[in-house]
């Protein structure tokens with residue numbers, strides 16, 4: 001059991017804090033979102049509003065699927081669509097006070113989890129790699 | 142320690158077998174690759190040849206980055222580029238006989254691992270979600 005040290009770590013200790021998380025804003029169009037994704041190198045990132053409230057996730061599969069026409073991918077329609085029209089808004093939101101053990105459950109189906117504080121403001125993300133890194137050390141250690 | 146049952150599982154038992162793995166072939170252009178990625182919903186898939194030898198990985202970040210011009214993403218050049226020109230060819234290749242514990246190491250930095258048999262033919266993939274699912278059950282007891 002990688003209990004003890006690993007399970008005693010808090011989400012706050014393990015997460016990537018909001019200032020280091022690539023994201024887009026409500027109101028951005030898909031062309032902008034695709035540029036942010038491409039330049040950051042990530043395949044999915046959070047969608048926030050100017051108050052740093054979390055609204056959903058946008059990903060390259062979601063963007064590409066939204067412009068998939070009958071005959072080809074219709075890239076010209078990227079600038080006419082906004083992130084809020086296609087983003088995944090039903091996502092797990094983990095409280096800063098949550099335990100690592102509960103996050104392990106959610107990470108089975110989500111490559112990263114969005115962390116919120118008690119007032120619903122975006123605090124950071126917890127990616128699979130961070131948790132796998134600690135589990136790996138616990139198993140080996 | 143999630144030893145015992147979890148660590149005794151073999152890669153073969155846990156992997157997604159090749160017939161269920163979305164992939165593209167050497168020689169396909171990036172427009173085709175992007176369509177396969179979009180329709181499958183995955184962000185990265187293996188690149189194989191007609192003999193089912195593994196050559197690398199292609200992903201939406203790699204594709205988008207390859208057509209990122211100075212002013213915009215140049216979608217029209219997708220049909221003129223082939224997967225072998227941009228794919229990631231330096232990737233871990235895990236033998237079917239490898240242990241789960243060695244794969245845990247690699248999964249810290251790779252969302253999935255490609256599995257090969259002794260002759261270098263593609264057998265399947267081991268994604269993070271499968272291993273996280275088993276680790277989660279082992280930790281929960």
Ligand SMILES: Nc1ncnc2c1ncn2[C@@H]1O[C@@H]2COP(=O)(O)O[C@H]3[C@@H](O)[C@H](n4cnc5c(N)ncnc54)O[C@@H]3COP(=O)(O)O[C@H]2[C@H]1O
Nearest residue numbers: 020021022041042043044045111112127128129250251252
């Ligand atoms: N620039 C980079 N440097 C080193 N390794 C890189 C990398 N970009 C991607 N990777 C590797 O690829 C995995 C999948 O990245 P992806 O962008 O699909 O999926 C990412 C992305 O959607 C999101 N993510 C991670 N860090 C982020 C950040 N700083 N800002 C926004 N989103 C992030 O969390 C998902 C899972 O991340 P995780 O670290 O578990 O897993 C990452 C990591 O192992």
Ligand SMILES: Nc1ncnc2c1ncn2[C@@H]1O[C@@H]2COP(=O)(O)O[C@H]3[C@@H](O)[C@H](n4cnc5c(N)ncnc54)O[C@@H]3COP(=O)(O)O[C@H]2[C@H]1O
Nearest residue numbers: 109110111161162163182183184185186252253268269270
């Ligand atoms: N159709 C679907 N149904 C249910 N969940 C889905 C899904 N598509 C994606 N996911 C979820 O999103 C995660 C990241 O998918 P992604 O395509 O970026 O990254 C995937 C993809 O690059 C590759 N992969 C997984 N299954 C594949 C398959 N059958 N064929 C080709 N590549 C696959 O392995 C990576 C890690 O997969 P993992 O399962 O750990 O993690 C998956 C899974 O938790």
